[in-house]
Amino acid sequence: MSEEVLTWMSEVHDEFGEISGDEFCELWTTRTxxxxRSAFEVIQKSVFDETGKRVVGEEFCYVNYFRDPEFGPVGVVRFKSAEVSTPDWVEVLGVVAEGVQEFVMDYYVTVWPACSRHSFGLHVDYFDETAVWKCNGGPEGGHVVRALDPSADRSVVRSSTIDRPPV
Structure with a gap:
């Protein structure tokens, strides 16, 4: 588990003390x-800023949350066809970005995002504990283009080769 999730679990224990498994599962799923939903807002803004296209409406049900009686107190958070299984921001952001990317390609028949250097569609990857868009083109076998979350982009810029000048 990531440091972020372990810290959150410690905070839950500090706040509530010992709680039942049912209560903990409810908190876990609610956080996820x-x-x-927050990750969707970040990625949706990126799509609109870069393409002018909106990722809303009846065509796109972005987050589903349900409880299956067979699995007890654990709720399931799904984004498109992927299940989000941890309240770790980096992982949640990556899953949501892949779902939005799938929607943009299917609904608008548009490759988003694309590498300006190689014109390839980008893929979600993880670099230095950050969810990033990565291009698989180039002689080095790929390169990080940018962070999925613009607020994390500065640290990625300092640590990797990217597609645009450093900020």
Whole structure:
């Protein structure tokens, strides 16, 4: 588990003390659901800023949350066809970005995002504990283009080869 999730678990224990498994699962799923909604806002803004296209409406049900009686107290958070299984911001952001990317390609028949250097579609990857868009082109076998979350982009810029001048 990531340091972020372990810290959150420690904070839950500090706040509530010992709680039942049912209560903990409810908190876990509620946090994951909230993070998926926040991640959607970040990625949706990127799509609009870069393409002018909106990722809303009846065509796109972005986050589903349900409880299956067979699995007890654990709720399931799904984004498109992927399940978000941890309240870790980096992982949630990556899953949501892949779902939005799938929607943009299917609904608008548009490759988003694309590498300006190689004109290839980008893929979600993880670099230095950050969710990033990565291009698989080039002689080095690929390069990080930018962070999925613009607020994390500065640290990625300092640590990797990217597609644009450093900020």
């Amino acid at each position: 659901f909230s993070m998926a």
